[in-house]
Amino acid sequence: MIEMALIAQVLVLVLVAVVFLSTGSASMFHPLTLYLIFHALVFVMRPILVHTQHFDDVWLFMGFWPDEQQFVMTLVVSSVALVAFSAACAWAGLARPDWTPNGEPAPAFVFDRVDIVAFLTTAALLAPLAIYSAIQRQGGASFDGTGDVQMERDPLTGQPIYTNTTGYIAEAHSMGLPLTLGLIWICRFHPLSFLPFAGFVAYRAYLGWGRWAIIMGILGLVLLLLYRTRTRWFRLWHVLAAVPVMGLFTLLGNNRDAFRDVLAGDAPPSVLLRFNGGSGGGRAIDALAGQDLANFDFLSYILWVVPKQSATYTWFTQYLQLFTEPIPRLLWPGKPVGAPVKWVDLNDYGVFYNLTTSLPGDGWMSAGWIGMIVTMVAVGLILGRLHRWFWVSGFRNRYAVLFYCAFLPLCLQWFRDGNITIVKFGFFSLLPILLWIGLTRVLRAWGILDDDPLGPVVAPPNLAGRHNLAGQPNLAGREPS
Numbered sequence: 110m111i112e113m114a115l116i117a118q119v120l121v122l123v124l125v126a127v128v129f130l131s132t133g134s135a136s137m138f139h140p141l142t143l144y145l146i147f148h149a150l151v152f153v154m155r156p157i158l159v160h161t162q163h164f165d166d167v168w169l170f171m172g173f174w175p176d177e178q179q180f181v182m183t184l185v186v187s188s189v190a191l192v193a194f195s196a197a198c199a200w201a202g203l204a205r206p207d208w209t210p211n212g213e214p215a216p217a218f219v220f221d222r223v224d225i226v227a228f229l230t231t232a233a234l235l236a237p238l239a240i241y242s243a244i245q246r247q248g249g250a251s252f253d254g255t256g257d258v259q260m261e262r263d264p265l266t267g268q269p270i271y272t273n274t275t276g277y278i279a280e281a282h283s284m285g286l287p288l289t290l291g292l293i294w295i296c297r298f299h300p301l302s303f304l305p306f307a308g309f310v311a312y313r314a315y316l317g318w319g320r321w322a323i324i325m326g327i328l329g330l331v332l333l334l335l336y337r338t339r340t341r342w343f344r345l346w347h348v349l350a351a352v353p354v355m356g357l358f359t360l361l362g363n364n365r366d367a368f369r370d371v372l373a374g375d376a377p378p379s380v381l382l383r384f385n386g387g388s389g390g391g392r393a394i395d396a397l398a399g400q401d402l403a404n405f406d407f408l409s410y411i412l413w414v415v416p417k418q419s420a421t422y423t424w425f426t427q428y429l430q431l432f433t434e435p436i437p438r439l440l441w442p443g444k445p446v447g448a449p450v451k452w453v454d455l456n457d458y459g460v461f462y463n464l465t466t467s468l469p470g471d472g473w474m475s476a477g478w479i480g481m482i483v484t485m486v487a488v489g490l491i492l493g494r495l496h497r498w499f500w501v502s503g504f505r506n507r508y509a510v511l512f513y514c515a516f517l518p519l520c521l522q523w524f525r526d527g528n529i530t531i532v533k534f535g536f537f538s539l540l541p542i543l544l545w546i547g548l549t550r551v552l553r554a555w556g557i558l559d560d561d562p563l564g565p566v567v568a569p570p571n572l573a574g575r576h577n578l579a580g581q582p583n584l585a586g587r588e589p590s
Contacts, residue, residue, distance in 0.1 A: 114181040115157055121188045122153055125195045132199055136206045136341035137332065138499065138513075140492035140520050141198045144191075147524045151404040151467070152187040155397075156180070159405065164398040167406040172459040175409045183409040186481065190469035193485040201493025204500040208339045218507040220295050227548035228295050235284050235541050242281035243312060245274075263446040266454070267462035270446060275437040283537035285309040286326045287515050291542060294333060294511050306330065325518035325538075332514040336504070404467040404525060410459060411470040416477065419453045425475045426450040430529050471527025484527075492520060508546045515542055 126145055129135050135142060158164055160180075168174045175183065245257040250269070252260055259273040271279055289306035296302035306326070313323050331343070416422055427448040438444050453474055455461035466474065472484025495513070503509035519538055523531040 110177055111160055111180055114184045115160065118153055118156070118184050118188060121191065122149060125191060129195065129199055132203060133205045134199070134203055134496075134500075137335060137343060138206060138341070138517065139198075139202060139496050140517065141195055141202070141489075143517065143520050144194055144198070144524055147521060148187070148191050151402050151525075152184070152191070152408075155402050155405040156184060158394070158397060162394060162398070166398050167400055167403045170400075170460055171406070171410050171464075173410050173413060175413065179409055179413060183405060183412055186412060186473065187405070187408060187469055189478075190472070190481055190485045193482045194468075194489040197486040197489030198493040198496075201490045202496035203493075204497040206341050206500055208504075218510075220297075220507070223549055223552045224295060224507075227552055228291060228545050230548055231541055231545045232288055232292075235281075235544070236288060238278070238281045239284040239288065240282075242278055243285065246279065246282055247312075250279075262462075266446050267456055268446050269463075270438060275439050277437060280537055282312075283322060283534075284541050285312070286322055286329075287538055287541040290326070290329055290333065290515055291511060291545060293330065294507075298334075298337060325521065328518040328521075329515050332517060333511070336510055336514065400464065404465065404470070407461075407464050408467055408470045408473075410461065411455065411466060411473060414455055414458050415453055415474050418458045421452050422476050422480065423448075423452045423474045425480070426452055427471070427474070427528055431532060434529065434533065465525050466527040468524050468527045488523070508542075508549070512539065512542050512546070515539060 122145070129141055129145070165174075250256070250258045250260045252262070252269075258271070258279055260269045261272050262269055285305075286309060289309050292305055293302045310323055310326060313326075335341070335343070429450055430448045433444060433449050436444060455466075468484060468488060469481055472481035474480070475484060495516075499509070499513050503513055515538060516535065519531060519534055522534050
């Protein structure tokens with residue numbers, strides 16, 4: 110029975126992908142492309158490996174083992190979620206990627222004095238806080254009352270909370286990602302502009318935690334490169350370059366302190382090649398047995414708990430955290446951990462500490478089938494409309510391109526975590542970009558720096574070109590803001 114369900118799971122994915130490609134709107138810039146990749150990894154590949162390779166580590170951690178019916182039910186729920194999200198996202202985002210609408214090429218981007226001054230001002234305001242946060246976090250978080258960043262686990266939920274600082278400071282180092290991406294963008298991909306971005310990735314690798322920032326940062330950079338070359342899909346070298354990135358992701362998942370130990374001389378460099386987290390004698394495929402791609406396992410647990418064990422749903426109350434989360438705990442010591450109203454606590458029936466519900470699981474907790482479909486459709490409509498906006502007008506705007514390419518990778522975190530995490534991650538990932546945009550608006554509205562002795566900065570040759578499609582010299586002026 111499970112084997113037939115796994116085959117059906119693959120066929121549903123293939124069918125949805127074929128229909129999506131037939132719409133003509135498919136590209137790496139479409140949110141549905143990312144969800145198909147996410148679904149293929151965690152709801153297609155993962156259950157196949159769980160069933161055939163006997164991945165039991167996550168079941169042992171949670172204290173739950175699904176029977177055959179529960180296993181199949183999880184596959185069905187994830188497939189229905191895929192269809193609901195895909196239908197909504199494809200319909201709302203129906204816009205064919207076209208670099209030359211109406212026969213006119215997209216304008217060549219130029220960055221004038223206002224853009225540069227606004228970006229430097231943004232960096233001057235936020236970079237010191239990001240660097241200070243990075244220095245504080247270089248030793249990791251301590252749970253024993255020592256160190257620059259101290260945390261403790263809430264006894265009821267098991268979630269870690271800051272005790273001597275606030276998340277606004279402790280997580281501010283995440284702003285390094287949009288700042289370094291923005292520098293590459295405004296410097297028109299000058300080779301030296303990549304150095305701060307490389308430094309950010311190296312810092313994240315050293316830190317060990319926050320590995321998703323590496324994935325999202327590199328994906329955002331690749332999207333900017335695709336835009337620069339007017340390309341809809343990954344090139345072969347992009348795919349090949351992703352192999353060591355995924356290896357790094359897996360390595361840090363199994364050993365968070367790998368780079369730290371090597372640099373400190375506490376471990377040999379060969380430890381960086383042990384992706385299975387063991388002594389080297391285990392199977393290579395066991396590197397995939399951990400929690401990184403285990404949303405199928407987590408969803409199975411959720412379906413077992415809600416509503417049979419919990420006798421109720423959350424009724425979307427988890428989103429009330431949007432109103433309490435922004436308040437620093439230092440100002441509100443009694444602030445609830447997580448959602449202020451808890452109809453369902455997954456830890457009451459097993460161990461679910463620091464695990465993620467995924468978007469389908471979060472929807473199921475809200476109201477079963479109805480909650481799951483409503484959640485998937487709502488998110489699909491939001492992301493679809495954003496995609497349509499990008500190809501209707503956003504891709505012609507130099508600010509909008511950076512914003513979209515920085516936001517789109519965050520969707521992977523949204524798909525994986527569910528709940529309000531997109532807001533929390535989006536705050537640090539988009540704040541520098543939004544501040545840069547706001548400052549340029551203010552400077553232009555006030556007429557500051559209108560007299561630009563520097564003149565516009567010429568776009569890179571392979572972005573603008575010396576001639577337009579009609580063969581005439583490209584005399585495009587500044588792209589309207």
